[in-house]
Amino acid sequence: MNDMEHRSYEELVAEAVAAPTEGWDFSWFEGRATEERPSWGYAGLMGERLAAVDSALDLHTGGGEVLNLAPKLPPLMAATEGWPPNVTKASRLLAPRGVVVVASPDDAPLPFADATFDLVTARHPVKAHFTEIARVLRPGGTYFAQHVGPSSVFEVVEYFLGPQPEEVRGGRDPQGEVAEARAAGLDLVDLRAERLRIEFYDIGAVVHFLRKVVWMVPGFTAEAYEPRLRALHARIEREGPFVAHSTRHLIEARKP
Numbered sequence: 001m002n003d004m005e006h007r008s009y010e011e012l013v014a015e016a017v018a019a020p021t022e023g024w025d026f027s028w029f030e031g032r033a034t035e036e037r038p039s040w041g042y043a044g045l046m047g048e049r050l051a052a053v054d055s056a057l058d059l060h061t062g063g064g065e066v067l068n069l070a071p072k073l074p075p076l077m078a079a080t081e082g083w084p085p086n087v088t089k090a091s092r093l094l095a096p097r098g099v100v101v102v103a104s105p106d107d108a109p110l111p112f113a114d115a116t117f118d119l120v121t122a123r124h125p126v127k128a129h130f131t132e133i134a135r136v137l138r139p140g141g142t143y144f145a146q147h148v149g150p151s152s153v154f155e156v157v158e159y160f161l162g163p164q165p166e167e168v169r170g171g172r173d174p175q176g177e178v179a180e181a182r183a184a185g186l187d188l189v190d191l192r193a194e195r196l197r198i199e200f201y202d203i204g205a206v207v208h209f210l211r212k213v214v215w216m217v218p219g220f221t222a223e224a225y226e227p228r229l230r231a232l233h234a235r236i237e238r239e240g241p242f243v244a245h246s247t248r249h250l251i252e253a254r255k256p
Contacts (some may be wrong), residue, residue: 009233012207015204016204016207016208017207017211017222019211022063024124025063028208033198033200033201033205035196038194039194040250042146043069046066046070046144047070047071049144050070050072050077051071051074053074053118054074054075055074055116055117056119056120056121057077057078057079057080057112058077058080059133060081060082060122060124060125060126061094062086062123063093064079067079067121073097077097077098077099077100078099079094080101081101081102081103082105082126084103110135113136115135116136117136118137118142120137124146130143133186134185134186137255141255142253142255143186147174147249148247149172149173149195149248150173153198153244154169154244155245156200156244160220160228174193177251181253185256187256188252189254193247194247194248195247196248198244198246199243199244200236200242200243206242
């Protein structure tokens, strides 16, 4: 029996709207939503690579939570983040470990000189700008990342926005990203993809998810989507968890 089962729509939504959204800490969802994790274990693999290089850059670091999981960081370690609240959070978390956190818009050129880093990492970047990644990598350097794949959590997206065109559903295609990486001069080392089950156990979890992952339903507010939210709340109470699926791919590419 879910603890949220007997709470009203108003209570669940109010709690979700009040919850902070900074960083990539998803502990708020405990007991309210579950998501399968990719089998390869990105954080562990990233940590192994960080321990073996002298310089690295973590792109779109969020609040720095994933990077901070690495047991050992290289002597030169930098990170970029585009959202000001996350820049502040990441700086507080990572500065004691010697990480330089740079505020940089997601679509801007990377604020680093050519051939600066042995390794560039990213977990769920907004977009991988492979020309810039190749530019800041040293010869022999590696890009290692976990990307969001095509049509990820589109059961949620299309519940609120309706059917999406194929060019939207097919965005973030791993083969397309491989082609972009090769066009930038990188050689593919590894590519793996998985589709993973997500379950939302109450409407508050859906609201918090859409407030936190803002690009899923642009401009989302609980007020603007109240009729759809109330209908989904009734459906979850009647039928059980709202099921969606995320897509993830692991990509590793090397600069010759």
